[in-house]
Amino acid sequence: MTRLFVAEKPSLGRAIASALPRPHKNGQGFIECGNGDIVTWCIGHLLEQVEPDVYDPKYKRWDLADLPIIPDAWQLRPRKSAAKQLAVVKKLLKSSSQIVNAGDPDREGQLLVDEVFDYCKVSKSKKESAQRLLISDLNLSAVKRSLSSMRSNREFVPLSVSALARSRADWLYGMNMSRAYTLLGKKAGYNGVLSVGRVQTPVLGLVVRRDLEIENFVPRDYYTLEALIPYSDHNGAFDIRAKWIPSDACKKWLDEDGRVLSKALVENVAQRIQGQPAIVTKSEQKTTKQAPPLPYSLSALQIDASKRYSMSAQQVLDLCQSLYEKYKVITYPRSDCRYLPVEHFNEAKSVCDAILSNAPEQSKAVANANLSLRSKAWNDKKVDAHHAIIPTPKKASNLPPQEAKVYQLIATQYLMQFYPSAQYAESKLEFDIKGGKFTASGRQLLVPGWKALFPARKDATDKDKQAPQVPALAQGQQLTCREGEIKQKQTEPPKHFTEGTLLQAMTGIGRFVQDSSLKKILRETDGIGTEATRAGILDTLFKRALLVRSGKSVLSTPAGKGLIAALPDLSTYPDLTAHWEKQLQDMAEKKQAYQPFISELHRQLAQLMDTAKTGPIPDSLRALPEVKKPAYKKRRASGKKSYSKRSGK
Secondary structure, three states: OOEEEEEOOHHHHHHHHHOOOOOOEEEOOEEEOOOOOEEEEOOOOOEEEOOHHHHOHHHHOOOHHHOOOOOOOOOEEEOHHHHHHHHHHHHHHHHOOEEEEEOOOOHHHHHHHHHHHHHOOOOHHHHHOOEEOOOOOOOHHHHHHHHOOOEEHHHHHHHHHHHHHHHHHHHHHHHHHHHHHHHHHHHOOOOOOOOOOOOHHHHHHHHHHHHHHHHOOOOOEEEEEEEEEEEEEOOEEEEEEEEEEOOHHHHHHEOOOOOEOOHHHHHHHHHHHOOOEEEEEEEEEEEEEEOOOOOEOHHHHHHHHHHHHOOOHHHHHHHHHHHHHHOOOEOOOOOOOOOEOHHHHHHHHHHHHHHHHHOHHHHHHHHOOOOOOOOOOEOHHHOOOOOOEOEOOOOOOOOOHHHHHHHHHHHHHHHHHHOOOEEEEEEEEEEEEOOEEEEEEEEEEEEOHHHHHOOOOOOHHHHHHOOOOOOOOOOOOEEEOOEEEEEEEEOOOOOOOEHHHHHHHHHOHHHHOOOHHHHHHHHOOOOOOOOOOHHHHHHHHHHOOOEEEEOOEEEEOHHHHHHHHHOOHHHHOOHHHHHHHHHHHHHHOOOOOHHHHHHHHHHHHHHHHHHHHHOOOOHHHHOOOOOOOOOOOHHHHHOOOOOHHHOOO
C-alpha cells in the first residue's frame, strides 16, 4: 500500500522522509522512499480565498450599497506562487492508496492540508481512512516516534472546522468593515484605505485608549503615613515600618484606589500616634514556596524576549523558526501549550547534554540540575496536538548570536523544571496605635531554588533582598511608636504599551473588556489572536502606519486614533472577538457547531453595515491626516491576512 505524506512545508517533508526507508529518489516536489512511501509538501497555504469580484463582477467597484458581501458558496483558488506544487500534490493524491495529513500540529496546520484534500476532490473513502502525523520535533528519533503513533485524521476534523470558521470570519468581517470605513473616509475627504480586522482593530483600540489616557492624565497629590516603631534583637536595632490603614470614617478623604488626598488628615494621625503604645493585634509567620514557572508557550517566550532583549514579537517568531527548522535545536515553536508529555521526562539527560553543547555558558545551571525532580510541567492531560517549547537533544555548533539568545531563554526555562521551589519566610504584623490600624509585612528569600538561575535578573529576587525587616512578635506584645513618617506623592499615568506588555494584554485580554459577563469566559481562554497570528497582527498594524515604535514604546498614530474614534465600540473593544475566540476554541473541542457561529456573524455584519450606511460621517474621519503614500495595496483591504508562518519561506 503506497502511503502519501502531505507535509506543511518542504523542511517538514524532508524530516519525514529521513525517517523512512532508503534509498530515496528526489522528484520534482516530492521524495520517493525505499518502501514505496512518497512524501510531498505544501508551501504554506497552496490555496487562498478569492476576491469579492469573483463572486460577482460588480464588487470590483467599492460601493456601500453592496455591503455586506456574503458568499453563498465559498470558493478557493490556487495561490499563483504555489500552483505548480499544487499540481504535483493533486497528481500524487490520485495515485496513492493511503494519505497522511502531516500539517503542523495546530488548527491552521490541520486545515492547510485538509483543504487541499477537499480541493483536489479526494474520495470519501480515502479521506475517511486518512491518518494524522503530529510532529513537534524535527530530529530523526522524534520523527520516528511520531510515525509509530499516527492517529486517524478524522479525530482532528473539529480543528479544521475551527480554523475554517476563523478564516471565513476574518474574510467577512475584515473585507466588509474595511470597505465600509474606507468609503466613509473617502466621503470625508480621506484618500486612503482604512483597514479593519476582528483582532487587529481591538488591539489598536487598546493602544489608542492607553495613549489618550496618558495624554489626558492630570496628576494628583496624595499622602502616605508609616508608623516608625523601634525594635532591637540579635540582628541589631531597626525600625519596624507599619503602614496606616485608614478606617471607613476616612472614606471621604480617599480616592477610588484608597489613597489619602488630605494632608491635614495624615498630619493629624501622625501627631496622635507619636510616642504612643503600639500593641500587636495580629502576628502571622509562615514559610511559603514558589514553584518554577512552566516551560514556554510562544507568547510567554515573546514577552520575556521583549523584556530581556527588546526583541519584537515577529523577530522572536522568526528566530524560533530558524532554531526549529534550520538547526533543529528546539521543538515546534508555535505552541500555545506550557506542558510536556510524561514520556519527554526520560529525555532529560540527552536534552541537558545538548544544552551544555549548544550553550556552554549554561554549564553551571546544567551541573546543578537535579534530573530526578519532576515539576508539574509533565502532564499528559494538559497536552494535545503540541506541547511546550523546549530544547531538543540535537547538538548544533555556533548558533548565531540572536538565535543563541532565544535558545538560552528556552533552555533556562526548561532547566528550571529540575530545580526545587524557591522558599520564603513571610511575616505580617498588625498594630493598634491610638485606635488606628497599622500593618507591616515582609518576605525574605530563604532558599533560592530555581531563582538561582537568574542572579542578575531584575525580578522578585532583587526585591527579596530589599524586603523590610518584620520580626516575629507575640500577639499582645507592646512596643512604642516613635513618630509617624509622612510622604507626599503624586499619582502617575499608566505606561505606554511595549510589544511585550501588548502581547500580555492580548493573552490576558479579560482585563480590558466592557462586558463583565465575558471576564469569566476569557479567564478560561488564551485571549485574542493565536500564538501563530499575534506577531503578524502587530506587524500588520505597524506596516499600515496605525501604530509606530518609539524606543521600546508602542504608540498609536493620528490615523490610528481617528479610525478608532470613527468605529463603533463593538469593533474597537475586545469583547466581540474574544467571544468569537471562545466559540472557535469550543469548535476545536466539539462543544460548538459551525453554523450558529457563522449565522450570528452574518446578523452582526448586517447591523454594522446598516450603521455605516445610515449614520453620520464621523468627525474623526474628517480630521485624518493626508495620505501621501498608501500604507499597503488596496486589494489587501479585503480583510484577508497572510502570515509568515504559511508563506513557506
